[in-house]
Amino acid sequence: MKEISETYFHWFCLQYPLCLLFRNENEEMVEILQDLHQRYVPLNEDGKEIREQIFFGGDQLTEERARNAQKARLDSDTLLEMLMGVLPKNEDWHAFRIAFQRTMEILSHPDTTGDAGTYFANATVTNNSNAKLSPLNEYNKVKEAFYLYLDAYIVAATMAYFGMEGMESGIMPGDLVHASKEDKSQWLLATLRPCVEHFVSLMGAPGSGRGGASLLCVWQGLQI
Numbered sequence: 001m002k003e004i005s006e007t008y009f010h011w012f013c014l015q016y017p018l019c020l021l022f023r024n025e026n027e028e029m030v031e032i033l034q035d036l037h038q039r040y041v042p043l044n045e046d047g048k049e050i051r052e053q054i055f056f057g058g059d060q061l062t063e064e065r066a067r068n069a070q071k072a073r074l075d076s077d078t079l080l081e082m083l084m085g086v087l088p089k090n091e092d093w094h095a096f097r098i099a100f101q102r103t104m105e106i107l108s109h110p111d112t113t114g115d116a117g118t119y120f121a122n123a124t125v126t127n128n129s130n131a132k133l134s135p136l137n138e139y140n141k142v143k144e145a146f147y148l149y150l151d152a153y154i155v156a157a158t159m160a161y162f163g164m165e166g167m168e169s170g171i172m173p174g175d176l177v178h179a180s181k182e183d184k185s186q187w188l189l190a191t192l193r194p195c196v197e198h199f200v201s202l203m204g205a206p207g208s209g210r211g212g213a214s215l216l217c218v219w220q221g222l223q224i
Helices: 006-012 029-039 060-072 093-107 119-125 139-162 181-199
Strands: 054-058 086-090
Touching (some): 054 060, 093 119, 119 139, 139 181
Parallel strands (some): 054 086
């Protein structure tokens, strides 16, 4: 893997606030793309040629409208006039909302308020009203709470499995303290696998070593 230089890494991690465009993408997508090219697409010093393309994300309709706007400009003389400085792409945000909604239907139910450790009980104990909202309407708020509890589950499970009394408790053998990063990584992966298998059902998964029968993937009809 090619090492990323410090200068490039610093440039790559910079964040820029995007402006608000009060335009209707149904009728003004060409104007929207032109504005994006003027503001954000890297151009040569003369401002007439595209130096590098950037991604332009949105839902499926936005992506389709952007591509249609570019197709409508294909008879232009330059790539800049064709609005080819952006690469329209479909963001996964909407798919994540649906996935979170299905997950919440399984994990979150008011009847589990008294069951310690469950998602709904945690939301009640921590008085986190955002965790009980609908992911379809309040995706960002629900996602933040969901990952907060998920991190807590992982930390608690790891500490219980290794018998750790606190966050500062060490589990690495003394002979690995001064070992290479590769050796430490191999040890960590080999050590954590039994921990994951202890709490997560991997029956039938490839390489699980449990000898379970093959499972049928209900979504694709594939044997795994």
